[in-house]
Amino acid sequence: MTATAAPATASAPPPVPRLARRPVGVVAGLVAAAHLAVAWIPGWWFDEALMLAIGRHHLDWGSVDQPPVAPLLAAATDLLAPGNVLVLRLPAIAATTAGVVLAALIARELGGDARAQTLTAVAQATGIWTAISGHWLTPYTLEPVTWLALGWLLVRWWRVREDRLLLALGVVVGVGAQTKFQVLLLAAVLLLAVAALGPRELLRRPHLWTGAGLAAAIAAPTLVWQALHGWPQLRMGPVVASEAGALYGGRLGVAVGLLGSAGVLGLPLVLHGLLRLLRDARLRDLRYLGVTAIVLYAVFVVTVGRPYYLVGLYGVLGAVGAVGLQHRREAGHGRRRRAAWPAGVLAAAAAVPFLALSVPVAAPTVGAEVAAATTQAYEALPPAQRAHTGVMAGSYIYAAFLDVHAAAGTLPPAVSSNRSYGWFPPPSDDVHAVLYVGADADELRPWFADVRPVGHVGDAGDPGARLWLATGRLVSWESFWPSLRHLDVG
Structure with a gap:
């Protein structure tokens, strides 16, 4: 029986299963191929058009409602292949594909075997919002991979207690802040959750605060831009809320969308993972991840945000859920091996229409x-x-x-x-x-x-x-x- 990985002792970290290179690689390859298959079709989603326009004519350390990473990538790809929509979208496809691999790696750090890793990868790959936007070069397509990288680093630190990971954590937060500002809210809620629930040992690690300094240094240019221009980003909240009625059906639509965007397979895994984080004593030192997800869900519903604001946490929670199913199977409560495949096929089939929907939507x-x-x-x-x-x-x-x-x-x-x-x-x-x-x-x-x-x-x-x-x-x-x-x- 394979148990959930426990925190490291002073002698050596607990072992993890081998990385399921072949099945996870196949899932990641299929994701890349699916998005490449539609990414070449001419036409820009209007947010992509904005990124490209900023990159061509107004590249700076910031703009009103997004930091500079997406416009910078748009400018770089346009320099390499002017007006080529496929080349423009390659960074987005790479980020989406990397998110699938990172979700599987999180499952592995938790003790997930090849099946749990693959199930997590499929769930990440078939999320509704991922299917729709996974090839659009926009901040909200690039953001999930930074949240997943942050989640992987936190879970790995929990297992191995290697403090150099906390420096990498700061770099990820800083780059994430230069991509989309929500990562700063995520980091703040994570710190508060750790302070309230533990492991408070994390807060006593000097590397964590050195990493925070790195994050601040990396994020500083775009934050300075916002300060010099009167913090227009802070005025976007009411604007986003005012648009929610027509776009998503108001607060109720956002509440449902924040869950439904996880997909047919992702949603049950996310909910199971959340339940495990709150109830499983073996995951007590990761409970703050579940509380962070609940707090952010409440914040985004109350403020009437976008239904895709939690996409970066689906892979973390889904990995916990997939490993939980593995434990049930190992304890004799699970179904036969073949039972997981229909769920994966169903999830993929459900995601295909949303992938197809992105074509006419992005080519007005x-x-x-x-x-x-x-x-x-x-x-x-x-x-x-x-x-x-x-x-x-x-x-x-x-x-x-x-x-x-x-x-x-x-x-x-x-x-x-x-x-x-x-x-x-x-x-x-x-x-x-x-x-x-x-x-x-x-x-x-x-x-x-x-x-x-x-x-x-x-x-x-x-x-x-x-x-x-x-x-x-x-x-x-x-x-x-x-x-x-x-x-x-x-």
Whole structure:
């Protein structure tokens, strides 16, 4: 019988089963192949378009609602293969695949045999949100692998008590903070849970606080950017909550989505793992992981966050659940060996439609239509006027689409008062007119002598993407641009 790995003694850490290289490798390979199979299809998810637009035109240590890692990767891939959607998505696919391996490694650290490791890998691979977004280059696709790496380091430290792991922990938190800010909340809740439940020995390790210093040093540039720009990220919470009703069905939808996103196989493993962390005496020193998950779930429901905010913890909890099933099997309470395969097949089959759904979702024709219509209207302007006319969008989504869909050299970089674009520099004062894309151009009327409609986007005349021409700017851009900035998309 294989017991759950126990904390190390002063002499030697407890052994772990061999890594299930072949089955875990097959699962990871299938995940990579599945996402590669759809990643080459032209079209950007609008958040990918934003990452690429920031990477091309506004790369900095931060922006309003995300740190710089995703835009930096977008810029690097675009430099290697300009406009190539498959190359752009390779870092996301690599992160998703690495998450599958890390989840299996967590199961191994807990004493999981080849079956438990493989079951954990399949659960991680077939999560609903993972299937949908696992190939999109966005902060929320890159974030789970940092949470899983953090979980693996914590579980491994619990087993071997090797304090150098705590330095690596700090590096992971710092890189995670440069990817998406939620990791700072995760780290804070973890520390509080350890202080309340133990192992308090962890808090007495100097390497932990040295690691915290490393995390702070790595995260400092993007935090300084936020401070210099008035901490716009802190204002995103109410904006996210206001969007939840239309996107997810409000607080109830978020509460259900935070669980359902784990997938057909992942959800029962996550719930079983959570129960084991709270009740199994052998896991007493890991109980803080379960409490952290519960606290974060409550926070994200109360604040009406996004349904994918807990994706990075599914692999940790699922690994605990898979090893728990292994113990039941070894004690004679489990089913035959063949019983696990139908669950894996069912989970994979359930994930396939969500993988397929990502294709039409990420390739909206409106992006190309907006760019084509705006380019046509811009080129129709007299050359003398066109030289002093900028392009602006009411939504950051349209602005990003303009920046990535328009052919090189046909349009100037887009501006917008919305989200990240609102905190980018405004046009220079030699821009006297604006070709504007949006449902209306009311935000410009106080600042321009004339604002009139000049067309619409698409044959159906999408009311959210009409074209306007604002001429006769009355005051300098710097004088009124800060008053236009806003975070709501609507």
